[in-house]
Amino acid sequence: MKRAGFSTRWLPILLLLPQLSIILIFFYWPAAHAVKSSFYLQDPFGFGETFVGMKNYTSLLKSSAYLRSAQFTVIFTLLVTILSLSLALLLAVKADKVIKGAKAYRTLLMWVYAVAPPVAGVIGLVLFDQTWGPLKDFFGLFGWDFRLGVNYFDTAFAMVVVSVWKQLPVNFIFFLSGLQSIPKSVREAALIDNRSASGRFWDVTFPLLAPTAFFLLIINITYALFDTFGIIDTVVKGEPSNNPMTLVYRVYVDGFRGNDLGGSSAQSVVLMVLVLALTVFQFRMVERRIHYT
Amino acid sequence: MAQVTLNALRKVYPNGFEAVKPASFTIEEGEFVVLVGPSGCGKSTMLRMIAGLEEITEGDLHIGDRVVNTVDPADRDIAMVFQNYALYPHMTVRKNIGYGLKNRKIAKDVINQKVEEAANLLNLNDYLDRKPSQLSGGQRQRVAMGRAIVRDPSLFLFDEPLSNLDAKLRNQMRIEIKALQRRLGVTSVYVTHDQVEAMTMADRIIVMNGGEIEQIGTPSEVYHSPASTFVASFMGAPPMNLLDVSRENGAVMVGGQQVAEFTGSGSVTLGVRPEDILPDANGSFEINVTLIEELGAHRILHAVWAGQPIMISVTKDVAAETGPLRVAIKPDALKYFDPQTGRRL
Ligand SMILES: Nc1ncnc2c1ncn2[C@@H]1O[C@H](COP(=O)(O)OP(=O)(O)OP(=O)(O)O)[C@@H](O)[C@H]1O
Ligand SMILES: [Mg+2]
Numbered sequence: 347m348k349r350a351g352f353s354t355r356w357l358p359i360l361l362l363l364p365q366l367s368i369i370l371i372f373f374y375w376p377a378a379h380a381v382k383s384s385f386y387l388q389d390p391f392g393f394g395e396t397f398v399g400m401k402n403y404t405s406l407l408k409s410s411a412y413l414r415s416a417q418f419t420v421i422f423t424l425l426v427t428i429l430s431l432s433l434a435l436l437l438a439v440k441a442d443k444v445i446k447g448a449k450a451y452r453t454l455l456m457w458v459y460a461v462a463p464p465v466a467g468v469i470g471l472v473l474f475d476q477t478w479g480p481l482k483d484f485f486g487l488f489g490w491d492f493r494l495g496v497n498y499f500d501t502a503f504a505m506v507v508v509s510v511w512k513q514l515p516v517n518f519i520f521f522l523s524g525l526q527s528i529p530k531s532v533r534e535a536a537l538i539d540n541r542s543a544s545g546r547f548w549d550v551t552f553p554l555l556a557p558t559a560f561f562l563l564i565i566n567i568t569y570a571l572f573d574t575f576g577i578i579d580t581v582v583k584g585e586p587s588n589n590p591m592t593l594v595y596r597v598y599v600d601g602f603r604g605n606d607l608g609g610s611s612a613q614s615v616v617l618m619v620l621v622l623a624l625t626v627f628q629f630r631m632v633e634r635r636i637h638y639t
Numbered sequence: 640m641a642q643v644t645l646n647a648l649r650k651v652y653p654n655g656f657e658a659v660k661p662a663s664f665t666i667e668e669g670e671f672v673v674l675v676g677p678s679g680c681g682k683s684t685m686l687r688m689i690a691g692l693e694e695i696t697e698g699d700l701h702i703g704d705r706v707v708n709t710v711d712p713a714d715r716d717i718a719m720v721f722q723n724y725a726l727y728p729h730m731t732v733r734k735n736i737g738y739g740l741k742n743r744k745i746a747k748d749v750i751n752q753k754v755e756e757a758a759n760l761l762n763l764n765d766y767l768d769r770k771p772s773q774l775s776g777g778q779r780q781r782v783a784m785g786r787a788i789v790r791d792p793s794l795f796l797f798d799e800p801l802s803n804l805d806a807k808l809r810n811q812m813r814i815e816i817k818a819l820q821r822r823l824g825v826t827s828v829y830v831t832h833d834q835v836e837a838m839t840m841a842d843r844i845i846v847m848n849g850g851e852i853e854q855i856g857t858p859s860e861v862y863h864s865p866a867s868t869f870v871a872s873f874m875g876a877p878p879m880n881l882l883d884v885s886r887e888n889g890a891v892m893v894g895g896q897q898v899a900e901f902t903g904s905g906s907v908t909l910g911v912r913p914e915d916i917l918p919d920a921n922g923s924f925e926i927n928v929t930l931i932e933e934l935g936a937h938r939i940l941h942a943v944w945a946g947q948p949i950m951i952s953v954t955k956d957v958a959a960e961t962g963p964l965r966v967a968i969k970p971d972a973l974k975y976f977d978p979q980t981g982r983r984l
Contacts, residue, residue, distance in 0.1 A: 532725045532726075538718065541714060
């Protein structure tokens with residue numbers, strides 16, 4: 347058999363070059379730069395820098411604001427991931443059962459997905475808006491004086507709700523197609539074997555959804571950690587003051603608002619390590635289990 | 640063990656399609672009934688209504704002494720074997736077989752014992768800790784059987800359980816299933832579109848066509864005394880020869896020659912099994928053989944008789960060549976059908 351190949355050596359390299367240079371310029375170079383900056387103290391006005399060793403890192407650990415953000419990030423990520431996964435699963439299971447008008451239901455539930463993510467985020471936030479958002483008045487009915495951007499809890503609440511809302515359709519679509527790829531006869535066999543619907547769900551349906559669920563878990567953790575930047579920025583409106591924020595947003599606030607490039611770089615490096623750990627974990631898990639056919 | 644009675648059972652799918660026209664019959668305790676018919680005739684629909692996987696549009700279904708129309712599948716005391724086995728891919732063979740028992744709150748050691756027994760019976764002992772994906776088609780089929788028998792159901796339902804196996808394995812499993820059913824004595828309904836399976840396994844065959852039952856009878860009744868041209872042409876390989884012939888004053892004529900006597904006049908469909916036409920030098924009829932199919936133990940001669948195609952099945956000892964051949968027809972082998980309705984006259 348003839349192997350397809352290039353006649354010259356430099357052609358494949360040339361073809362790879364655009365992709366490689368993009369990765370190099372926009373990923374490796376800034377990453378290396380961040381690692382380097384994290385060991386320096388930058389002059390806020392750009393007049394040189396001083397080597398400070400691990401000082402940026404140790405002061406991070408001593409900063410109560412940073413630790414508070416870290417704590418918020420953990421809670422925020424857990425809440426967003428768990429809520430968006432479980433709500434999407436619930437919706438998918440319900441939508442999967444619908445027989446009459448199934449298409450209409452599914453289309454409606456997936457509609458949000460067709461809206462560009464930033465727009466979806468903005469729509470979600472409009473609902474919470476202090477001046478013309480309907481939710482403030484609605485909460486007022488229950489005696490909840492909702493203060494977005496002022497009250498720590500209220501702001502965090504809005505961030506979580508909007509983040510979950512935006513992520514739901516993606517999870518829904520994956521769960522629904524996961525459910526529909528379970529052979530009908532397997533579910534019917536379970537119907538004969540087990541009279542309890544919840545028993546069938548946890549014994550048969552859910553384990554068969556596990557590959558999908560695991561994939562979504564990783565996607566959602568990444569989403570909650572990093573892709574919620576836009577939502578948080580829209581809520582906080584660049585005025586961090588006493589507002590909750592995730593670690594990713596703090597990198598931006600400390601670096602570009604606070605002009606502490608060294609500290610901000612140290613924060614980035616911490617996040618890089620976190621992503622690395624997450625990736626390793628994912629590969630380990632994928633290799634190990636959750637694969638049947 | 641239970642008697643199953645269908646009383647004008649009918650199925651109309653939500654899109655308005657009537658897949659099963661009102662059907663009534665009774666399956667006796669311990670009987671092995673085979674539902675047979677061409678693809679799309681409503682066999683699976685009928686079986687799935689009995690299983691409770693498909694809602695019954697009209698009519699009553701009795702299993703044992705209960706009307707089970709609205710009873711959950713899990714409470715009908717049935718076990719079903721699916722065409723693609725429908726094993727739980729994430730469970731080991733042991734768990735697959737025991738899952739139904741576990742949900743009935745049966746003690747663990749009892750389940751284990753029953754699973755081992757079933758595995759023994761089906762030669763699955765070495766595979767109990769494997770996942771279905773690590774088994775061959777035949778082994779999966781056995782696991783599906785095991786899952787059905789551990790439950791000691793009062794009714795077995797099979798939906799083309801052998802159609803995914805190769806021919807050799809199919810023959811073997813056919814015999815195993817039949818033997819197992821005999822031994823356990825469980826009432827069974829078996830769906831297939833393979834008329835050989837139907838003939839060999841059934842105590843009684845139900846032939847379906849287009850959502851309707853064409854005939855219910857023992858394999859021999861269905862074969863030798865088909866109730867319609869459909870049954871005649873569906874059962875048997877090669878199928879019964881069907882010839883359009885005319886009657887003149889009570890004589891059935893083929894090519895201007897009297898074949899038999901049959902009251903009435905006008906056209907009629909004449910049916911005769913290929914093995915009931917015998918080459919005979921002194922036979923009264925002459926046919927023209929055009930093609931010979933060699934099958935080893937016997938041969939099938941494709942021929943033309945008075946302008947109509949017919950097939951003759953002869954044993955290997957009968958020399959055969961193409962060209963004119965004189966044949967005799969076994970007396971009382973001739974069946975008559977209404978050419979319009981196809982029903983037996
Ligand atoms: N959910 C449904 N909605 C509408 N029509 C259906 C549905 N399921 C089956 N049918 C139709 O009902 C008829 C009978 O289907 P069924 O599955 O019972 O056939 P079958 O005899 O089992 O065929 P096969 O040998 O191919 O399995 C078919 O014409 C099929 O198209
Ligand atoms: Mg079928």
